[in-house]
Amino acid sequence: MSSILVASVRVRVELLVRLPWVGPGLLAALVGLTVLASVVPAATAATVGWLIDRLTDADPDHLLSAAAPALSAYTVVLLIGHAATAVRAPLSYLAEARIDGRHRAELSRLAAGSPTIDALERPEVQALIRTARADPESFMDGTPGAGVLAQLNLIGRSLALATSALVLAAYAWWTVPLLVVPAVVLHQLRWHEGRQRRRVWRNVPMPSMRADLWSDALVSPAEGKEIRVFGLGEWAIDRIDRHLRPAYDPLWPMDRRILAATWQQLVAVLVPLGIVYVVVAVDAARGGAPVAVATAALVAGTGVFEAFDDAPQATLNAITCVRAFTRVRAELAGGGAVPPPAPEPAGTRPEPPLIRFEGVGFRYPGTESVVLDGLDLQVRPGELLAIVGVNGAGKSTLIKLLAGLYEPTAGRITADGRDLADIGPAAWRARLSVVFQDFVRYHLSAADNVALGNALAVPDMAAVVGAARDAGFDAVVSRLPGGWDTPLARARDGGVDLSGGQWQQVVLARALYALRTGAQVLVLDEPTAHLDVRTERDVFDRLAAHRGAASVILISHRLSTVRRADRIVLVSGGRITEDGTHEELIAAGGTYASMFAIQAQRFQRGFDDRLEEGELT
Template identity: 35%
Template sequence: MSRHPAPEPPPGFRARWAALRNVPPFLRMVWRASPGFLILSLLLRLARALIPVTALWFGKLIIDEVVRISALPPPGGGAWAWIGTPETGPLMLFIGAEFALAILSDLLGRAGGLIDTLLTERLTMSSSVRLMDHAAGLDLAAFEDAGFQDRLERARRQSGGRMTLTGQILTLMQDAVTVASLASGLLVYNPWLIVLLVAALVPAFLGEAHFNAQTYSLDFRRTPERRELDYLRVTAASVDTAKEIKIFGLAPFLIERYRMLSESFYRARRRIALARALWGTIFSALGTAGYYLAYLWMIGATLTGRLTIGDLTFLAGSFLRLRGLVEGLLTGFSVTASQALYLEDLFGFFRVEPSILPPARPLPVPRPIREGFRFEGVGFRYPGAGGWAVRDLSFTLKAGETLALVGENGAGKTTLVKLLARLYDPDEGRIMLDGHDLREFDPAALRGAMGVIFQDFVRYSFSAGDNIAVGRIEAREDALRIAGAAARSGADRIVERLPEGYAQMLGKRFRDGVELSGGEWQKLAIARAYMREVEVLILDEPTAALDARSEFEVFQRFKDLSAGRTAVLISHRFSSVRMADRILVLAGGRVEATGTHDELIARPGRYAELFELQAAGYR
């Protein structure tokens, strides 16, 4: 049974053209990226747009002059004797003008190509920065939703992959001016030529629009599979997974899964490509038939004397160019509409708004914290989840107190920390800080007063110094502060062994990077919390990858550093949590017991049971 939803039909005609509403905001993005380059590109294209009709007109004049001169008595000395005579003066002028237009067209084309390349680069940079900036302001809940990840993936692809739309739109404008100039010439001779041309090309335009919509529909439906393809490609050939893939022999499974998905993509695209090729051939034949009908009329008019040979050349050339231009223009509009469908992914992402916002008049975060945090009947469940992650949480975290959270997996410990840092807001109850609801503070300022290290911390492919500095990135240039944070976490001895010290690149993603052990990475991550020098310290399983000696050293440092600060510690190791002033035992998202280590061990309950189970493992 397929893991993915049934295919949706491609967007209807109205939906496809409604997507053109994304073109004006896209052009505003282009303007903001580089107004100077955009204006220069428009001027260059306007100049190029008028060259084709001017060149054709000079061609007509040249042919008519040649016909006129050929009827005159030839001078002695052959064809070269005409050079420099008064009769050939206009002819030489027209040829020189046509030559100058050819040179100018080439120069304008090269200059325009350069400007468009630079404009596209500026736009890609600008849109990528905007995407990252917008993503940074969204709620954590969004990033933990698979549907949002699909939307983010599509937006990320469009921010870098659809920027060629700039050139397409500008080319459409240029071609529209050229078409108008050429069509004006045809209208003078016979307006029905324009009607015949458009009637022959409209079916090709509608067909192209239909197949572009089908391609977009396919890409949209298969975003989850595309993400899986990217994941399989990276997983099958990554330094992070190489050991397990070899040990478990996973390569054939990963390759076969990739091949199966990619073959499915190929078959779907092949069906669209074959249909496009078939109907494209038919529509192209209609366009060719229209051209030759017009051509027959031109020949007949020339034979009857209504047109000169120069007129025939001008009209034939204009009609042939118009056929190509109008076909390209209609196709271009179709492609632009298709690209606008993709732009919907980008602008749709920009329309996503966070729900956790700062109040109009945020209170300053207290420094120092005087009373502490108070949970009052707090309940929360993750979006889309059936059950509650935590419910009826009521307890106090006093200012300057070290509180340990203990419980089995899924008890709600990490969720409680996320609520405390306001990465989520409670669905029930409230959390108070010094008598004020957390919603009364600016979330960024509140998090800036906290040092939080989660168990699944990020291993940045940065230098060792920058891996610590991310804890307070604005102090990245403060080498003494970075060294001090490293010393407090015990990471200084790791850095001393690195060939380039704090400048050493870490990880295997980039050249000359050095990989660390899990415990070494963890000490660097803990140094980030010390880098912040904050009011509240939160460590979520900070020593999971450390040996017993390193764990003891970390907690000794943590005990010294948290003196006078409010601290929350999550750990499964009871040798660690016993240093806390108070311990909160969680079960099923609720507070089951609270007290010191000695108080909890002295009475029957989950804490004493878990402590005994862990202690038995060391006997």
């Protein structure tokens, strides 16, 4: 029992340190209301005793006038109690919102500020984030705000206990330990039950995350097409059930055991309280104690147990959330937002850097498969470099390493001789713009979707328009119902959906906007897979126009396009196996030449190699 008590105190302190997050004014109001509410039980007992005393001693002809002061005092105490509760409720809600808001902001900043994404890809880290995000989805999920306010309530109840104990002691000292000890034991039993539930609940987040994937799919327009066409509705519901049952089923036997043992808690309340009630009543009946004192003692006795009537679940849920946050911070290696880069002096634009991959090796965390193995590559300042290779050769991984989303497991990457790790992720990414193969379609306006290419810069509409023109997106904007203010999501008011090719033009414009606002290296991973050959050629011409002002790294499966690059490298077996111009590689007769010949035959037979989803109309 002592270890449980120590654990209880420790977790409560962990929560109370967050109480100042509510702000000084609101905190003072909450503390004042809590103290005021804490004296209400004892004041109620005292005024009831006073009222009984006045009624028993008063002349029947003047009963009302004799009882008026005590009745007024009793009424005032009741009103104060109700007023304190009524005012405290909205203030408590505001305090919880402030604490939870700061907690969520810190968690978001922690996740977004992690220099790499490898930890975020691990299921156990995602499960921790789900627990730490303070977004309850069940009775076993909690928020720090609710836990912190529960501790403030407990302090108020402790004060109520002390004042009730004083009233009891005024009658007989032995009634205090007789009632307080079982009340403490009862509270610790409830605490132990809550800890038992939490132990069973530890294994729930992972299957709940799997169930959430199917729950979201059932209501998502994107997955809704296949769910309806393939008849996956009942199958998905069955999947949800299969994930949740193993997670929740262990709770029910434990709850049945706890419910079966509730008679013990009932005995812990009724026996000591019954003893005090009987002794006080008999004593008053025999004239040993005034009726007023006996009545006050009876009311105060109930107040002792009410002081410990807080459910520990809010505290346990909150501390689980807080500790998950602490573990997330440890998993994300230091946490905290990546500091923004220092602004460049006005009117200066450094030359594109010389980038080198020096013996770079990489394997994804938790796997033994080597993706890159001693790769050496040089990206010259201002050149247009094309990277080709079969699927799975490691082209996209190479780009993620260049962007600092992963750290090499061997070797290093340098810019003008400096290791990217020494430059720092924020400073390096300010010089870099990347269009990923699995780019994000933000449910924002067309202008915001483009301006996100450099969120640190002051939005520049002229640069947005220029980048859209370079990407060929300006023609699409001219057809949007609200122009640049049109949301690019049908779920938004006045929004529209774009085709795959049109979205690819959006992200190209996004990357080109970054170039116009300071980036020196542009990386494009399959940027034209949804475009037809003619549009792709136009885009390539616009990209080529940026040579010199920026280095352009292009990954594409269409060799008819990359042939116009300054230099082409072939990735195979985790290394660069061929390097040269298109003419040099064709003359060499190697893998690149074979791949080009195969694609040329497909193109002659009418294959376009374009992925399309339907045009905006």
